[in-house]
Amino acid sequence: xxxxxxxxxxxxxxxxxxxxxxxxxxxxxxxxxxxxxxxxxxxxxxxxxxxxxxxxxxxxxxxxxxxxxxxxxxxxxxxxxxxxxxxxxxxxxxxxxxxxxxxxxxxxxxxxxxxxxxxxxxxxxxxxxxxxxxxxxxxxxxxxxxxxxxxxxxxxxxxxxxxxxxxxxxxxxxxxxxxxxxxxxxxxxxxxxxxxxxxxxxxxxxxxxxxxxxxxxxxxxxxxxxxxxxxxxxxxxxxxxxxxxxxxxxxxxxxxxxxxxxxxxxxxxxxxxxxxxxxxxxxxxxxxxxxxxxxxxxxxxxxxxxxxxxxxxxxxxxxxxxxxxxxxxxxxxxxxxxxxxxxxxxxxxxxxxxxxxxxxxxxxxxxxxxxxxxxxxxxxxxxxxxxxxxxxxxxxxxxxxxxxxxxxxxxxxxxxxxxxxxxxxxxxxxxxxxxxxxxxxxxxxxxxxxxxxxxxxxxxxxxxxxxxxxxxxxxxxxxxxxxxxxxxxxxxxxxxxxxxxxxxxxxxxxxxxxxxxxxxxxxxxxxxxxxxxxxxxxxxxxxxxxxxxxxxxxxxxxxxxxxxxxxxxxxxxxxxxxxxxxxxxxxxxxxxxxxxxxxxxxxxxxxxxxxxxxxxxxxxxxxxxxxxxxxxxxxxxxxxxxxxxxxxxxxxxxxxxxxxxxxxxxxxxxxxxxxxxxxxxxxxxxxxxxxxxxxxxxxxxxxxxxxxxxxxxxxxxxxxxxxxxxxxxxxxxxxxxxxxxxxxxxxxxxxxxxxxxxxxxxxxxxxxxxxxxxxxxxxxxxxxxxxxxxxxxxxxxxxxxxxxxxxxxxxxxxxxxxxxxxxxxxxxxxxxxxxxxxxxxxxxxxxxxxxxxxxxxxxxxxxxxxxxxxxxxxxxxxxxxxxxxxxxxxxxxxxxxxxxxxxxxxxxxxxxxxxxxxxxxxxxxxxxxxxxxxxxxxxxxxxxxxxxxx
Numbered sequence: 001x002x003x004x005x006x007x008x009x010x011x012x013x014x015x016x017x018x019x020x021x022x023x024x025x026x027x028x029x030x031x032x033x034x035x036x037x038x039x040x041x042x043x044x045x046x047x048x049x050x051x052x053x054x055x056x057x058x059x060x061x062x063x064x065x066x067x068x069x070x071x072x073x074x075x076x077x078x079x080x081x082x083x084x085x086x087x088x089x090x091x092x093x094x095x096x097x098x099x100x101x102x103x104x105x106x107x108x109x110x111x112x113x114x115x116x117x118x119x120x121x122x123x124x125x126x127x128x129x130x131x132x133x134x135x136x137x138x139x140x141x142x143x144x145x146x147x148x149x150x151x152x153x154x155x156x157x158x159x160x161x162x163x164x165x166x167x168x169x170x171x172x173x174x175x176x177x178x179x180x181x182x183x184x185x186x187x188x189x190x191x192x193x194x195x196x197x198x199x200x201x202x203x204x205x206x207x208x209x210x211x212x213x214x215x216x217x218x219x220x221x222x223x224x225x226x227x228x229x230x231x232x233x234x235x236x237x238x239x240x241x242x243x244x245x246x247x248x249x250x251x252x253x254x255x256x257x258x259x260x261x262x263x264x265x266x267x268x269x270x271x272x273x274x275x276x277x278x279x280x281x282x283x284x285x286x287x288x289x290x291x292x293x294x295x296x297x298x299x300x301x302x303x304x305x306x307x308x309x310x311x312x313x314x315x316x317x318x319x320x321x322x323x324x325x326x327x328x329x330x331x332x333x334x335x336x337x338x339x340x341x342x343x344x345x346x347x348x349x350x351x352x353x354x355x356x357x358x359x360x361x362x363x364x365x366x367x368x369x370x371x372x373x374x375x376x377x378x379x380x381x382x383x384x385x386x387x388x389x390x391x392x393x394x395x396x397x398x399x400x401x402x403x404x405x406x407x408x409x410x411x412x413x414x415x416x417x418x419x420x421x422x423x424x425x426x427x428x429x430x431x432x433x434x435x436x437x438x439x440x441x442x443x444x445x446x447x448x449x450x451x452x453x454x455x456x457x458x459x460x461x462x463x464x465x466x467x468x469x470x471x472x473x474x475x476x477x478x479x480x481x482x483x484x485x486x487x488x489x490x491x492x493x494x495x496x497x498x499x500x501x502x503x504x505x506x507x508x509x510x511x512x513x514x515x516x517x518x519x520x521x522x523x524x525x526x527x528x529x530x531x532x533x534x535x536x537x538x539x540x541x542x543x544x545x546x547x548x549x550x551x552x553x554x555x556x557x558x559x560x561x562x563x564x565x566x567x568x569x570x571x572x573x574x575x576x577x578x579x580x581x582x583x584x585x586x587x588x589x590x591x592x593x594x595x596x597x598x599x600x601x602x603x604x605x606x607x608x609x610x611x612x613x614x615x616x617x618x619x620x621x622x623x624x625x626x627x628x629x630x631x632x633x634x635x636x637x638x639x640x641x642x643x644x645x646x647x648x649x650x651x652x653x654x655x656x657x658x659x660x661x662x663x664x665x666x667x668x669x670x671x672x673x674x675x676x677x678x679x680x681x682x683x684x685x686x687x688x689x690x691x692x693x694x695x696x697x698x699x700x701x702x703x704x705x706x707x708x709x710x711x712x713x714x715x716x717x718x719x720x721x722x723x724x725x726x727x728x729x730x731x732x733x734x735x736x737x738x739x740x741x742x743x744x745x746x747x748x749x750x751x752x753x754x755x756x757x758x759x760x761x762x763x764x765x766x767x768x769x770x771x772x773x774x775x776x777x778x779x780x781x782x783x784x785x786x787x788x789x790x791x792x793x794x795x796x797x798x799x800x801x802x803x804x805x806x807x808x809x810x811x812x813x814x815x816x817x818x819x820x821x822x823x824x825x826x827x828x829x830x831x832x833x834x835x836x837x838x839x840x841x842x843x844x845x846x847x848x849x850x851x852x853x854x855x856x857x858x859x860x861x862x863x864x865x866x867x868x869x870x871x872x873x874x875x876x877x878x879x880x881x882x883x884x885x886x887x888x889x890x891x892x893x894x895x896x897x898x899x900x901x902x903x904x905x906x907x908x909x910x911x912x913x914x915x916x917x918x919x920x921x922x923x924x925x926x927x928x929x930x931x932x933x934x935x936x937x938x939x940x941x942x943x944x945x946x947x948x949x950x
Contacts, residue, residue: 021037022164022238022239022243023037023038023181023238026181026221026238027181027208027209027213027218027220027221028208028209028210029181029208030208031181031182031183031206031208031220031236034181034183034236034238035183035236038164038165038236038237038238039165040165040166040167040236041167042167042183042184042234042236043149043152044149044151044152045148045149045150045151045152045166045167046149046150046151046163046165046166046167047150047151048150048151050165051150051161051163051165051166054163054164054165055161055163058163058164058240058241058243059240059241060160060161060241061159061160061161061162061163061177061178061240061241062159062160062241063241063242063246063247063250064241064242064250091114095107096305145157145158145159146158146159146162146168146174146177146178147168147169147170147174148162148166148167148168148169148237149166149167149169149234150166154169159177159178162177162178162237162240163237163240164237164238164239164240165236165237166178166236166237167183167234167235167236167237168180168222168234168235168236168237169232169234170188170222170228170232170233170234170235171228171231171232172228172229172230172231172232173227173228174227174228175225175226175227175228176190176222176223176224176225176226176227176228177224178224178237178238178239178240178244179221179222179223179224179237179238179239179240179243179244179245180221180222180235180236180237180238181220181221181235181236181238182204182205182206182220182221182222182233182234182235183206183234183235183236184206184233184234185204185205185206185231185232185233185471186231186232186233186470187230187231187232187468187469187470187471188203188204188228188230188231188232188233188471189201189202189203189204189228189229189230189231189438190202190204190222190226190227190228190229191226191227191228191229192216192223192226193362193596193669193670194225194226194669194670194671194672194693195215195223195225195226195245195246195670195671195672196215196216196596196646196670196672198216198596198597200370200439200440200537201229201230201438202216202219203219203471204219204220204222204231204233204471205219205220205471205472206220207220208220212622212625213622214620214621214622214644214645214646214649215245215646215672216596216621216644216646217644221235221238222235223244223245223246224240224244224245224246224247225244225245225246225671229438230438230469231468246671248647248648249647249671249672249674249675252647252648252651252674252675253674253675253678253693253697263349263350263353263721263724263806266805266806266807267320267324267806269805269806270320270728270806270807273807281739281743284743285742285743285746286304286305288743288746288747289304289746289763290304320727320728320731323727323782323783323786324724324786326783326786327720327723327724327727327783327786327787328348328349328720330786330787331348331349331716331717331719331720332348334716335348335700335712335713335716338709338712338713338716339687339702339703339704339706339709339712340700340701340702340703340709340710340712340713340716341687341700341701341702341703342699342700343698343699343700343701347682347699347700348716348717348720349717349720349721349724350663350665350681350682350699350717351665351682351684351700351710351713351714351716351717352714352715352716352717352718352719352720352721352794352799352800353663353681353717353718353721353799353800354589354663354664354665354681354682354714354717354799355588355589355590355662355663355664355799355801356589356590356591356592356657356662356663356664356665357584357589357590357591357592357664357665357666357667357710358592358593358594358650358653358654358657358664358665358666358667358676358680359591359592359593359594359667359707359710360593360594360595360667360668360669360670360673360686361571361593361594361595361597361602361605362571362595362597362669363669363686363688363689363705364577364667364669364686364702364705364706364707365573365574365577365593365605365609365707366571366572366573366574366577366605367387367388367571367572367573367574368571368689368705369387369388369389369439369571369572370439370440370442370443370537370569370570370571371384371386371387371388371443371446371569371570371571371572372384372415372443372444372446372447372567372568372569373536373568373569373570373572374531374534374536374567374568375395375411375414375415375565375566375567375568376524376527376528376531376565376566376568377407377410377411377413377414377508377509377564377565378410378507378508378509378510378514378520378565379405379406379407379410379509379510380397380407381397381527382395382396382397382402382407382411383395383396383397384396384447384450386450387572387575388433388446388572389426389433389434389435389442389446390433390446391426391433391446391449391450392450393450394450395408395411395451406509406510406511409511410508410509410564410565411451411565412451412453413508413564413565414541414564414565414566414567415444415447415448415451415453415567416448416451416453416456416457417492417494417541417543417564418444418447418448418492418494418539418541418567419444419445419447419448419453419454419457420457420461420463420478420480420490420492421476421477421478421492421493421494421541422437422441422444422445422478422494423437423438423441424436424437424438424439424441424442424444424445425437425442425445426442426445426446426449433446440537440539440569443567443569444567447567459483460482460483460484461480461481461482461483461490462480462481462483463478463479463480464479464480464481464489465478465479466478466479467557467558469495473495473499473558474495474496474499475493475494475495475496475499475500475503475558476493476494476495477491477492477493477494477557477558478491478492479491479546479557480492485545488545488546488547489545489546490543490545490546491543491544491545491546491557491561492541492542492543493541493542493543493557493558493561494539494540494541494542495539495540496538496539496540497524497525497528497538497539497540497566498525498528500540500541500542500561500563501521501524501525501540501563503542503558503559503560503561504516504542504560504561504562504563505560505561505562506561506562506563507520507524507562507563507564508543508562508563508564508565513562516563524563524566527566528540528566531566531568532600533600534568534604535570535598535600535601535602535603535604535605535615536568536569536570537568537569537570537601538566538567538568538569539566539567539569540563540564540565540566540567541564541565541566541567542561542562542563542564543561543562543564544560544561544562570601570605571605573605573608573609574706574707574708576706576707576708577609577706577707577708578608578609578610579708580707580708580710580711581609581610581611581707582610583711583795584711584714585610586795586796587711587714587795587796587797587798587799588797588798588799589714589799590640590662591611591640592611592639592640592641592642592653592657593605593606593609593611593640593641593642594642594645594650594653594676595642595643595645596643596644596645596670596672597643597644598643598644599618599620599641599643599644600615600618601643602618602641602642602643603615603616603617603618603641603643606618606640606641611640611641612640612641617639617640617641618639618641618642618643619635619639619641619642619643620642620643620644620645621642621643621644621645621646621649622644624642624645624649624652632652632656633656633659633660636653636656636657636660637660646672647671647672647673647674647675647676648675650666650668650672650673650675650676651675651676651679653676654666654676654679654680655679658680658681661801661803663681663799663800664680664681664682665680665681665682665683665684665710665714666679666680666682666683666684667683667684667685667686667702667707667710668683668684668685668686668690668694668698669685669686669689669690669694669705670690670694671693671694673685673694673697674693674694674696674697675697677694677697677698678697678698682699682700683697683698683699683700684698684699684700684701684702684710685697685698685700685701685702686701686702686705687701687702687703687704687705688703688704688705689705690705700713711795714795715794715795718790718794718795718797719789719790719794721800721806722790722791722794723785723786723787723788723790724786724806725806725811725870726785726786726788726867726868726869727782727783727785727786727867728806728807728811729811729814729815729867729870730781730782730785730860730863730864730867731778731782732807732815733814733815733818733819733822733863733867734777734778734819734822734859734860734863735774735819736815736816736818736819736820736822736823737818737819737820737821737822737823737826737856737859737860737863737928738765738770738773738774738822738823738856739819739823740819740820740822740823740824741764741765741822741823741826741827741852741856742763742764742765742770743823744823744824744827745763745764745765745826745827745830746763746764748827749763751837751838752764752827752830752831752834752836752837752838753831753834753835753836753837754834754845756835756836764826764827764830764849764852765826765849765852765853765856766849766908766909768907768908768909769849769853769908769909769910772898772908773853773856773857773860776857776891776894776895777857777860777861777891780886780887780890780891781860781861781864781884781887781888781891783883783887784864784881784883784884784886784887784888785864785867785868785884787881787883788868788880788881788884789877789880789881791868791869791872791876791877792872810870811870814870814932814935817931817932817935818863818866818928818931818932821859821927821928821931821932822856822859822860822863822928825855825856825859825924825925825927825928826852826855826856826859826924827852828855828924829848829851829852829854829855829920829921829924830848830849830851830852831848832851832920833847833848833851833852833917833920834847834848846909846910846911847911847913847917849909849910850899850910850911850913851913851917851920851921853908853910854895854899854913854918854921855920855921855924855925856925857891857895857925858892858895858921858922858924858925858926859924859925859927859928860925861888861891861892861925862925862926862928862929863928863929863932864884864887864888865878865884865929866928866929866932866933868881869936870936871936871939871940871943872936873933873936873937874929874932874933898910899911899912899913900912
């Protein structure tokens, strides 16, 4: 409960109520009623003492943010990942193994894993620090000072000193620092795109508004975070700080939960699974050795534990986080080359999983460059080609270039006169055309340049008078002297067609003014309605000649005009956006347009782009407010165009899509987009037109503001996911082979002849050999697989469902089969070179272990090629990955050194192999590839049969 607010009677110019509350809906009340409710006064404002009291009650006019977590809590949070916990356990096991071996040398494996853990934590900490800058960016949008009326005098105060009841004085170029109800407005236009998504500067008025409205329709209000584009006005402050619309958005941003990406969820699941497997493996292997071996000393027990922990470490793909980080980082670099900057590594893959892309319209699907598309005069209708502000295009009539004649002259006249009643300007900067002033007015200048009329206007006409645009008149008028007719200045009026038509008595047709009949007025009105139905913004142009200078004083300039024609203007769709939307559909991705623009405009653009077949199928923010949660979720499933929406509506749309199991990508550029950007699975901000707030809230930024770039990023994300599956398939199946070779070898030690070797531990491989295999095959080959190009077109496949696991059932069976073949091949090599066992031989244990060791290495190297695809043959584009061939070649060379170099043979317990034994190892290792090819062939034929039977 607030304390009473009492005005100082010595300085008060108004009767201030003892208690002041913020108006609930100031736009629905008369300005005088709002002033009375706030205890202010339009002319004199608040007394200074009263303003200070109100600041003490309502607080400073600034945005708040949640207290940041201390750095140590952020740091510890980085270690909550199951895979990181598993790696910490692996470090402990490695250190234990090092200690059990006598602590000789440095514990290299433990050190490498430790470096990986620390690097991952540091990266995560840095990313979190950046993510919390969104609310701070909102605060930076406010102007540092504002002009308010205090004690009857206009003074400049710090924005944080503005309080409810203050009267703000606004003029062109001012940033609005609080939400306020207009009490006076003269030709006032406010740029609200950052807050509402409205592409045009909004014309403001002071009249009360009836009925429910969204922020974009509250034309008698100004809002914090917006800017005055033209005109001037006064407004009484109705809310400050966190009570403003932008404060409401800040609250939503701060409270939005930054959900883990699908990839993070999957890797966490893999980490939990591996953790369980590691514990089970270590216990089973150690128990099996103890049961099958004669352990009679402490040193023998140490050796048993060493084998167990070594195998447990081998079962953990400790290279996974590093390889994953490298693969994602390389994907980030490739995306950057395609104009997509990714702020969070794991978000690279998320976009590839997107099943829905919610896109803003202005600047993303359209060029955000108002363009005259159609011109209608007395002699007919023409199309103007070319889009945007670049002055390139031509006039076309019935699909062909317009030739000289009456229609040509009238088109030149409507464009030329429209460019006179104009305060905009265009310029070419670094090869790009930019504008200053109103974009709609700039469209006339661009059309004029396309027709080659610019220099003629500059040399011939000179402005001597103007009547600025006002929301009441909906017209703008200029008076120019004419070098070709100096006795009769030219009056040009441009504005709303319905209003301007009522001011006209004649129409320009075939080079002369003819009387404007009622029949002709009706025809013109019909043509205007047709353009409006096509979502074109219409502006009409008229003129007349003055008989004398005295008419400037009579202010009857806008009567008895000659109607020239009407221009149809639109923010044109990006040509590449339509192609991208078609590609998205082929990729199984639904595209939804969410905009603050008018429903008719949104529907028409969406139809042109192929987002919807019915331009009337548009859901507005007002309609959303009336829907129950169940009705809204149903509407979101079938509606692809949303218009006149508020920030909370965008957030609600994203949440409804996610609740239906979609992975949602959200694009946006304004403050109003920020909550939805943060809550979406991946938020995509516009880099050129985007506000700092939207860029901070998003996980990815488009440097070209182009929707087509999103599809390129989707393709890259899908390719990355394929790469992740490749090296996961490879790492886990290879580790499975090691585990099965050791486990089965220990359990069948008697049958294989291992218990007849005289060694204490009857194990097929030594601990150091297992660790070497991990080092050799889990690094370079796995990394090469991580950058392997995708096989086939990833954009012809449906998006991955959130319920679909990275390691799905098919992949699990494949890992088990490959691991089984790999383990059996290793044991066959052991048995074939060891005296006793199933296969007759006279070899010793050292030779047998070397053969088994080498076979397992080759089996994993052959597995590299098998792992490139779950179903396609390894021989498809076999030489497409040179890095993979290089990694395999390097691994073969290192293994040869371990087997034949004396220094290394002593360290790894190996001995030189004969040529026949090498061929045996290579052949047995190749069995992995052979079996996998047979499996893939069966799967492909089964899939074809199943497809044909449907």
